[in-house]
Amino acid sequence: MAVQSKEINLDQLGGTIYPETKNREQLKWYSPLEAPFHIAGFPWLAQDGVYRRLPLASRAVLPPAVDTLAYCTAGGQIRFRTNSSRLFIRVRLAGPANMHHMPSTGQCGFDCYLGEPENQYFLSTAIFKPTASEYESQLYQWETKKDVAVTLNFPLYQGVEEVWIGVDKDALICDAPAYASNKPVVIYGTSVTQGGCASRPGMAYSNILSRMIPVEFVNLGFSGNAKGEAELAHIISEVDEPALYILDYEGNTGEAENIARSLPVFIRILRERHPEVPILIVSRISNAGDRFYGERRELNNHRKLIQIENVKQRRAEGDSNIHFVDGSKLLGDDFASECTVDGIHPTDLGFLRMAQSLAPIIRPLLRL
Incomplete structure (x- = not known):
C-alpha cells in the first residue's frame, strides 16, 4: 500500500527563522555611497554611480551576456568603522534568488566580517526569503556600544539596485582601515x-x-x-x-x-x-x-x-x-x-x- 508523503515546510517547523527586527525607529539609515563609507570592487562607481563591475559606457562594445553579468555585484565590499550596538542592512535587488545549484545566501545575500585587515572574522549573513527582491536584516546586536571595523560583502550572482546601512541614531561612522596598498x-x-x-x-x-x-x-x-x-x-x-x-x-x-x-x-x-x-x-x-x-x-x-x-x-x-x-x-x-x-x-x-x-x-x- 502506497503511503502518501506530506509536503515539508521548514518555516512552519522552525527550520528557517526570519527574525522580526525591533525598534526600527531608533535606527539611522545611511547610503554607503556617501563618506566616510568605502566601497571596494567597483572601479567605475564614482563615474557611473551604480553597483556595476564594468563601465556603463565604453568605446569597446561588450558581449550582451557580459554586459548583463556586469550588474552582478561579485567582489564588491562596503567598509567602515562604527561604534553602533546594532547593524542592519536594507537591500533592493534586481531580482530574487533563482539558481538551482547555489544557495540564495551566496547569490543574493550580504555577509558581515569584523576586524582589521588580515585579522577579519566572519560574524553573520543576512537572513531573507529566497523569493524576495527586497529585504531588511539585522547583522548584529550587542548589549552596549562596541567599536568595530566592518566589511560587508555584496551578493555574487544578482544585481543590487540599492543598499542602506542602519545603525544606532547616535552611532559614529568612521573611515575604514587603510589598505597596505591603494593599488587593486x-x-x-x-x-x-x-x-x-x-x-x-x-x-x-x-x-x-x-x-x-x-x-x-x-x-x-x-x-x-x-x-x-x-x-x-x-x-x-x-x-x-x-x-x-x-x-x-x-x-x-x-x-x-x-x-x-x-x-x-x-x-x-x-x-x-x-x-x-x-x-x-x-x-x-x-x-x-x-x-x-x-x-x-x-x-x-x-x-x-x-x-x-x-x-x-x-x-x-x-x-x-x-x-x-x-x-x-x-x-x-x-x-x-x-x-x-x-x-x-x-x-x-x-x-x-x-x-x-x-x-x-x-x-x-x-x-x-
Whole structure:
C-alpha cells in the first residue's frame, strides 16, 4: 500500500527563522555611497554611480551576456568603522534568488566580517526569503556600544539596485582601515572567479584573498562568458594603477585554438597600457569528471600548454613580470572531486583551498 508523503515546510517547523527586527525607529539609515563609507570592487562607481563591475559606457562594445553579468555585484565590499550596538542592512535587488545549484545566501545575500585587515572574522549573513527582491536584516546586536571595523560583502550572482546601512541614531561612522596598498588586484575569469557556487559572498576566492592580503580585489568573473575578448582587455586596462592582473578564464574558452588566439592579444593589450604590472596566468581548476573523460584531459592539457608557452615566450622576450600557475593543483590532487557542488563549481572548501594555494604566490608579486 502506497503511503502518501506530506509536503515539508521548514518555516512552519522552525527550520528557517526570519527574525522580526525591533525598534526600527531608533535606527539611522545611511547610503554607503556617501563618506566616510568605502566601497571596494567597483572601479567605475564614482563615474557611473551604480553597483556595476564594468563601465556603463565604453568605446569597446561588450558581449550582451557580459554586459548583463556586469550588474552582478561579485567582489564588491562596503567598509567602515562604527561604534553602533546594532547593524542592519536594507537591500533592493534586481531580482530574487533563482539558481538551482547555489544557495540564495551566496547569490543574493550580504555577509558581515569584523576586524582589521588580515585579522577579519566572519560574524553573520543576512537572513531573507529566497523569493524576495527586497529585504531588511539585522547583522548584529550587542548589549552596549562596541567599536568595530566592518566589511560587508555584496551578493555574487544578482544585481543590487540599492543598499542602506542602519545603525544606532547616535552611532559614529568612521573611515575604514587603510589598505597596505591603494593599488587593486584585478581578477578576470569564469563563473568560478565570480563565486559560483559559494554558500555566501565572503567565500568567493577573491573575497577570501582580500582577507589574507590587505588590498582591494576587483572581481571580473563573468559566468560562462569571459572568453578573453579583446574588448574586455581594453576595458580592464582602464583600471587605475593596478597592482596585479590575474587571468583565470581558460574554463570558458572551449577548443584550444580559442585560447591560443585570445591570450596573446589579451596580454598585449594590457601591456600596452601597463608594461610593468605583474600578470599571473592561472589555468583551469580540476573538475570531478577529469579522471573519467580522456578527451577532456587531453583538451585541458593542450590549453594548459598553450598558456605555459605564452608565458615562456613573453619572458624570453624580456617580460619578467608575467607568471603561470597550474590551476589543476589549487584544490589539491586528492580532494578536487570533493571540493565542488556539481563537479565544476567549488564549494566553500574548494574556494578556501584555491585562496590558500594562491595567496603565497600573489603576495610576493605585490611586494608587500
